[in-house]
Amino acid sequence: MLATNSMGVPQGMDTYPALLQNLDILCPFGFARMPEGDLSGKEAADILQKLCDNAGSHLWFDLEAFLFNPDQSLYPRPIEEIIHDLTLFDNFEKILCYQYPGVFSDPNASIQVGEERTVKLFKDYKAYLNKLKKDRTKKNKKSIEYLIKN
Template identity: 40%
Template sequence: MLKPITGTWFEFHHHNIAEGKYWNPVCRWFSDAQWETKVDEIASLGMKYIVLTASALRYEDWSESYFRTDIYPFADMGAKDPIGAMMRACERSGIKVFMSAGFYGVWTDTIGNMTSPDVQKRAFQAMEELYAQYGRSPAFYGWYLPDETGTYPYYQDLFIKYVNEYSAFGKSMDPRHQILIAPYGTNHLKADDTYVRQLEEMKCDIIAYQDEIGVRKSRPEETPAFYEALRKAHDKAGTSKLWADMEVFEFEGDVYKSALYPAAMERIDRQIRSLSPFVDEILIYQYPGMFNKPGTTAFCGHPDSIRLYNDYKAWLDKLNK
């Protein structure tokens, strides 16, 4: 049975400047009301999860936060409380939010962010402050750990340590909160007994594996084998849910070095068909920039984003008949 898209990554500024060409300049000046509208659009497609990519961003020469903190300066942007706007709209629609625990080191320095005591100190301070400011919201569902790792073919020990330490800290504030990670390298992962032992060791509630179609590492016809093996490993370990992080974008030019634009619904349909038999939920990377509801007052992204919204809405309506 085909599964609909049930969630999306969400952001106030795309970390990779080249990729965010079509929406970063516009989103920068969104009002709080426009951010609420963007969440309402997501709800209009029946999605029930939002994963916030970044609660702050750090580059080599500048940094900004999207909430009030003394860790980094508040972003120069139109919204006064973008996270608050997101949370209010999610409350109205019943959407659950995974709050971002990053980026509190330079976002490209993944290993450094996982291992640096200074980064962890800033991140834990941010998590405490985010929970203090937004934790009473019924939409606050858990934490997303955005410093991603590759599985070549297993997790590095330092990544498991990072996940377990952040998970323990997040759950110390509320043990009900779910911990989400989204690793890459799915086409290299070896889902054998060694991997099962890693799943058992890792204190993580949900793993949303990237299908890596958008970054041109895999094709839709290849991914069923990857996710079938993962399904068996997760069932054997019995410790974490198996979700998909499905890429709904294309690159205009070189991967990671050019603008993102929406993929065709025909390709996305093939991706969904490949993933549906094996995963519990399908989340996308991402609604912002790739989808726009016709007539929205919060348009951001490539012009084809309206086409993708309409095409997916028609697909979803047909599925729900």
């Protein structure tokens, strides 16, 4: 597995095919912070998917759960932005969430690492997961009811 930056994909078009012939998994990061003048994150992901498909490689998503302060220190990314990426990019086989200690802080942990925003992100993400689970349960019940009726 190789974690690469998602920026500047067009400049690597001559390199990616040879690289991917020797790589099982490409796991790029940074789609949410593409620089001005570059492709959009979605455009870069679509190109990388085609390259991986052509080479028989897997494309995974290294989702960043943090943002950078001007001094390059990290702070938790708002849950709305994380959910946006989770729903925008539908071509990734797997999604890995790269985070540093203290970006997601369980409020029940015996030692708190990070600030209050880290606890908020943990709670918001847990609420998002619970909503997904509830929605799937409703959808499954409707599917079962439909099958029984027909």
